[in-house]
Amino acid sequence: FLERMGNLTIIGLLLTLILLFSFQGDIIVNNPLHILLIAIPLTIFTFTIFSIAYGWSYVWGLDHNIAAPAAEIGASNFFELAVAVAISVFGITSGAALATVVGVLVEVPVMLTLVYIANKTRKYF
Numbered sequence: 001f002l003e004r005m006g007n008l009t010i011i012g013l014l015l016t017l018i019l020l021f022s023f024q025g026d027i028i029v030n031n032p033l034h035i036l037l038i039a040i041p042l043t044i045f046t047f048t049i050f051s052i053a054y055g056w057s058y059v060w061g062l063d064h065n066i067a068a069p070a071a072e073i074g075a076s077n078f079f080e081l082a083v084a085v086a087i088s089v090f091g092i093t094s095g096a097a098l099a100t101v102v103g104v105l106v107e108v109p110v111m112l113t114l115v116y117i118a119n120k121t122r123k124y125f
Contacts, residue, residue, distance in 0.1 A: 013080060017104065020083065023092050024101045038102040042077070043110055050075035050114050054121075064125035068118035075114060079103040 021028075028035055053074040057067030079100055086096035 013083075016083060016087070017101075019092060020087075020097060020101050024098050027098055028101065034098075035102055038099050039106045042103055042106045046075045046077065046107065046110050046114070050117075054118065058125065062125070064118075064122045067125060068115075068122075071118065072111065072114060076111065077103055077107055079107055 050071045053071035054067060057070060062070075082103060083097070083100045086094065086100045090096040
């Protein structure tokens with residue numbers, strides 16, 4: 001069952017994101033200040049949580065192969081769940097859906113940056 005349905009769930013998530021971007025595209029383009037007001041706190045939050053988790057992992061003497069994924073998972077905002085909840089509760093054109101769209105746009109480059117930081121600091125673990 002999982003082998004057959006696994007690809008379907010990924011396709012469903014991608015189609016949902018395409019629909020979200022389609023419905024929220026005008027708002028994103030026409031309201032850059034609103035987007036920044038959502039994106040900046042998300043970025044600060046993600047870096048802060050990663051720093052706390054990664055720093056404590058170092059202090060506790062955890063191996064890098066445990067510390068880095070733990071910090072990444074802790075810093076993740078799980079926007080795929082947020083997208084589903086926002087759409088089902090508030091609708092696809094809601095402000096909540098907009099926040100999840102911005103979250104997806106912000107989270108990917110931020111998380112890649114955190115992976116880069118974790119890889120560059122591996123030697124300290």
